[in-house]
Amino acid sequence: MKPTQLFPFVSALALAACAAGPDYVAPTPPPAAAGPFTAAGPGVTAEVGTDQWWKLYDDPVLDGLVGDALAANTDIRVAVARLDRARAALREAGADRLPGTGIAAGANYGRLPAGQRAPGASREDWQVDGGLSVAYEVDLFGRVTRNIEAGRGDVGAAAADADAMRVTVVSDTIAAYVDAAAAAEQLNVATEVVELLDRSVALTTKRFEAGRANKLDVARLAALRDQRKADIPPLVARRQAALFALATLTGRTPADLPATASARATTPRVVQPIPVGDGAALLARRPDVRAAERRLAASTARIGVATAALYPQISLGGSVGSTGAGFGDIFGAGPLRWLLGPLINWTFPNQTAERARIAAARADEQAALATFDGTVLRALQETETALSAYAQAIERRQALVSARDAAATAVRIVRARQREGTVDFLEVLDAERTFAATEADVAASDAGIAAAQIALFRALGGGWQVAAAQ
Helix, strand or coil: CCHHHHHHHHHHHHHHCCCCCCCCCCCCCCHHHHCCCCCCCCCEECCCCCCCHHHHHCCHHHHHHHHHHHHHCHHHHHHHHHHHHHHHHHHHHHHHHCCEEEEEEEEEEEECCHHHCCCCCCCEEEEEEEEEEEEEEECCCCHHHHHHHHHHHHHHHHHHHHHHHHHHHHHHHHHHHHHHHHHHHHHHHHHHHHHHHHHHHHHHHHHHHCCCCCHHHHHHHHHHHHHHHCCHHHHHHHHHHHHHHHHHHCCCCHHHCCHHHHCCCCCCCCCCCEECCCHHHHHHHCHHHHHHHHHHHHHHHHHHHHHHCCCCEEEEEEEEEEEECCHHHHHCCCCEEEEEEEEEECCCCCCHHHHHHHHHHHHHHHHHHHHHHHHHHHHHHHHHHHHHHHHHHHHHHHHHHHHHHHHHHHHHHHHHHHHHCCCCHHHHHHHHHHHHHHHHHHHHHHHHHHHHHHHHHHHCCCCCCCCCCC
């Protein structure tokens, strides 16, 4: 076949080319998944926000810590490295669309038989060979195309995984910061309660010394004070653990954590309604849903890669080279050779292994589809659960604040009556105990609301806030 006769052949292959395997169609979630949330209650709104939801706390220190975590967290660095690896694999798959080239050269010195040398020529000399080869795969059945599609799906999944890791790290960073501040606030409340009970013990001791109380009254009140004092060490340990976690999340050692990170002693809270959107916005925002959809696309494309193996693999190639009896011959008048033509590889008729790989690829696609469906359902479940928990946390705090205010009123009344001598010490002790418990419960409920807000942010996919214009 002359070189000019190859062009019609190549043109015919290009016109006949098609991609084997099924074309990808994005799955559709259930219609009910796109509707409003059923557990939405007080403290949320149906509006949809934008990026950087942590700025809803209006805390510059927190903003700085989140920025540090996004820049230096080790888990994010791992996720970004995996994304880079997926991109490199995509470039490798895309290289199959380009001709492959190679240069080969070799030289050896030896003695040849007399029959292979001209009369009078030396039988010992250099034998030099050099050549250039070019090969191009004609993607007749879409193996290369489907492989690139699979690589793009892998890149999309890796990018979504990196986003999911950022959401997790940001949520964990805020949770650690909030937990440290909440523990500091509860520690202050516990200290104030102990100081209040110290004053009650001192007052009761004076009444005992004046003969207006007995030793048992002093002992009972001292026991209550020591019980409340025992609450302090666990709070200290909890606060330190949160600060240590915050250091790790921001890529620091505990000793390098700035003092500003531990300065706050009140629980951060979002006081405005949190925008949550609806199910459609949730599924578009959640990175794990995007990752599952991209993995499904990659699995579908790999069915095509496996199916293309049933058909011939056609490559067009050529080579040019020269072999000479010395270095001068190969660059000069040495014999020149060249080759040009197609190459066909085809596993036939025994295609059992190829068909088994197609079946395995289809099974992988079904698993990826089931994973996507499960991810959608889990996203809805986590969000509804977080919304319900947040609503109940708000109601619980309202009830606890009411109980705390009532307990404070009762303590004032009982103390006044104690000074008048109209109540016994047991009523005073009971009122003091009730007030101490409700005060601690309110502080704990503040931490619970903050934790519920962070859980809601995490369930919603993170990475959003109320727009600055709003």
